[in-house]
Amino acid sequence: MDLKAWLADTRLVVCVGSGGVGKTTSAAAIGLYAATMGRKAMVLTIDPAKRLANSLGLETMGGEPTRIDLGPLGDGVAADGELWAMMLDSRGTFDDLIGRIAPDEAARDRILANHVYRHMADAFAGSQDYMATEKLYDLVQDGRWDLIVLDTPPVKNALDFLESPGRVVRFLDEKVLGWLLAPYDRQAVWGSRIMQGTSTIVFRLLGMVFGKEFLDDLATFLQDFGGLYDGFRARHAAVVALLRADTTQFLAVCAPTTSSTDVARFFLEELEARDLPRAGILVNQVHRTAFDEVGVPDDLRAVAQRVAADMPEGTIDRVLGRLQRAHVRLRALAATEQAQAASVGQAAHGVGFLQQVPRIRGEVHDLSSLLKVGQAIFEVDAPQA
């Protein structure tokens, strides 16, 4: 399967998987490779390794879209394309969002200054996956990029990310607010029941516990925030539509280990259950061995003999013996990894591709090593899983 063609038809790639497997690396490599194909790519990243962020010039940029200078790769490598990157700023995102959907400035300022809001915003700011989907919506609306690659946060529960777009809506629908505003009838009109029935008792109790000032804050918050319901609902619907679009592809990234491929398998199932578009699986950091035979190849022995000509007798054999044992171990590791890849490939059968990405020497923290990862993804035909 030609992954270049796959990428050309895609406008949003969402990289999912467990932590530490290479989601951020893959997301950046995909964005970079797209830029070399002439695309204007944006990588929305959550937690880039410090050295990667540094070398991309991301560290000082906060939550603003930053264009990456691809000059170091050499002239013409990405002549028509652009690579942009941005780090998620969870705190800023929620306040921005209120600014966007509040009916007017006065309402916005009132909400932003409200103590109850601040508490809630802090709670939601900790939820990076929710913020990522909010930011994603903004980036798509912006229209400056023809490809967005979303790196997803390391989540405790792999499902959190998929559930996140609806979180605020559900919060407004069912949780604290729904209960306070409409204790008897969930469909009741917003705000109309604040001071009736059970709520009144609850409010009195809250007043006794937290004081009148808190109560005033809460009442104002409930009324103002309740008014934002339609805005949240509309955004939620738009994000869900975006995640379902034909041009969106979810890519499960994993390492060739049992635990990581289990998570990838689980993600594929969950995506299918939600009817979300699955591209396939990247098995990252696969070890490759140069020689197939377990024995020391003759040419290696010849080289060793030349190099160690003046060393004590037996040195070469001892060195070659060690090399051979290391080689046997590496081959065993590679074989185990191939078995992992094959088994996760079965789970992905009929879904999409299964691409293996070799472990690159050293870490992937600059443009040229990112490009190597990109080439490993896109310039080797991937088997259809």
Ligand SMILES: Nc1ncnc2c1ncn2[C@@H]1O[C@H](COP(=O)(O)OP(=O)(O)O)[C@@H](O)[C@H]1O
């Ligand atoms: N193909 C690869 N070869 C070598 N090192 C890699 C490769 N992919 C990722 N890494 C390294 O592994 C570490 C974790 O990668 P990262 O992309 O930050 O993982 P995640 O975002 O899934 O937590 C980083 O130090 C990165 O440089």
Ligand SMILES: [Mg+2]
């Ligand atoms: Mg990461």
